[in-house]
Amino acid sequence: MCEITAVVSGKGGSGKTMFASNLACVLAMAGKKVLLIDMNSGFRNLDICLGVENQVIFDLADVVNGVCSLNKALIPDRRFEALYLLSASQNYNKAKIKAPHMKKICDILAEKFEYIIIDTPAGIDESWQASIAAANRAVILLTQEFSAVRCSDTIDSKLRENGITKRYAVVNKVRSEYSVSGFFPGLAEISESLRIPLAGIIQEDINIHIATNNGVPVVCKADSYICKNFEKMCSRIFE
Numbered sequence: 001m002c003e004i005t006a007v008v009s010g011k012g013g014s015g016k017t018m019f020a021s022n023l024a025c026v027l028a029m030a031g032k033k034v035l036l037i038d039m040n041s042g043f044r045n046l047d048i049c050l051g052v053e054n055q056v057i058f059d060l061a062d063v064v065n066g067v068c069s070l071n072k073a074l075i076p077d078r079r080f081e082a083l084y085l086l087s088a089s090q091n092y093n094k095a096k097i098k099a100p101h102m103k104k105i106c107d108i109l110a111e112k113f114e115y116i117i118i119d120t121p122a123g124i125d126e127s128w129q130a131s132i133a134a135a136n137r138a139v140i141l142l143t144q145e146f147s148a149v150r151c152s153d154t155i156d157s158k159l160r161e162n163g164i165t166k167r168y169a170v171v172n173k174v175r176s177e178y179s180v181s182g183f184f185p186g187l188a189e190i191s192e193s194l195r196i197p198l199a200g201i202i203q204e205d206i207n208i209h210i211a212t213n214n215g216v217p218v219v220c221k222a223d224s225y226i227c228k229n230f231e232k233m234c235s236r237i238f239e
Contacts, residue, residue, distance in 0.1 A: 002110035003238060005117050006135035008159070010151025012122040014141040015172040015202070018212050020119040021049040023139075025217040026227070026234045027115050028080035035074070035113040038088040039097065039131035040121050047087050050077055051215020059087045061095035063105065070108060079220065084113075096126075099133035106134035115238075124158050132159065137166035139199065139237060143173050144184045149193050156194060168199040168237050175204045200233035202226075 007020040020036060027034045038046040041061065047053040058073040063086075077083035086109075089095065106116060120131040132138065138159050142148040152169065159167055171190060191198040202208070205226065211218035219227040 002106075002113055003115050003137065004106055004110070004135045005115070005237070006120050006132045006138045006159075006164070007117060007141060008120045008128075008132065008138055008155055009122050009141045010124075010155045011142075011148055014122075014143055014148065016122075016141050017045045017049055017119050018208060019139070019141055019170060019172065019202070020117050021046055021212075022217045022219045022230050023234060023237075024083060024115070024117045025080065025219050026230045027117075028077070028083035029219070029222070031082065032115055033082040033113045034080075034115045034117065035084045035086060035109055037086045037116060037118045039102075039118055039127065041088045041094070041097065041127065042090065043121070044088040044090055046085055046119055047075070048215060049212055049217065050085055052077065052085060053215070056087045059089045059094075060097060060105075061089035061091070064095045064097060064101050070105065097130050098126075099130045102130050102133045124155065129162075132162055132164065135164055137237070138164050138168070140167065140169045140194070140196070141172055142169065142190070144171060144175070144187075144190070146185055149185055149190055152194055156196060167196045169194050169196055170199050170233060171201045173204045174201045197236070199236045200229060202229065 007016045009016050024034045024036045038044045047056050055075050058068040062068045063070050063073050075085040121127050140152050142152040208218050219230045
């Protein structure tokens with residue numbers, strides 16, 4: 001059975017795209033067949049994170065509009081034979097992807113891939129609803145802020161309403177001084193507020209930003225603490 005995971009957030013800038021690309025790479029490094037789907041129409045960035053922006057000829061909107069076949073829109077990663085990207089369109093008005101489109105596309109791709117990771121748009125509008133339509137689990141990305149916790153709780157409720165029972169939280173951009181200051185929510189408080197398993201935290205680290213801007217997922221440095229951290233989160237999410 002193909003595991004279809006939506007990476008979601010109530011706010012922009014939480015790190016969904018970074019997390020989705022690195023989670024997919026950890027799975028690919030373990031020999032799994034993985035597909036990344038970018039649902040951020042008009043604001044796509046997964047191609048940049050993977051360093052394949054010059055290879056995007058066809059995108060998800062082209063598939064829905066009948067411009068190309070699904071296979072032609074799949075972009076292979078240059079590092080891992082079993083990792084592919086289905087990019088969003090950079091033109092927001094090129095196609096409105098509906099829930100039935102995503103369900104059909106994922107049904108077809110589930111026969112080819114073991115894992116599908118969907119990078120969803122922020123918020124809970126129609127495009128977000130479409131992006132989670134085929135998912136059987138979700139990871140909520142949030143930062144260490146009270147507003148992010150509130151938004152994440154709303155997102156979690158929507159995921160629950162859509163029948164997604166396997167839901168996890170990951171706190172990104174964590175800084176030790178925030179946890180002891182009293183001005184930011186602590187990790188235990190975040191976990192208790194969301195009432196879902198905390199799959200892990202990602203510390204604020206300049207190396208993550210450098211890797212993302214260079215189109216090389218940070219987990220590609222296999223002996224780093226960041227890679228080991230992602231491996232642990234991956235095992236918790238897909239336990």
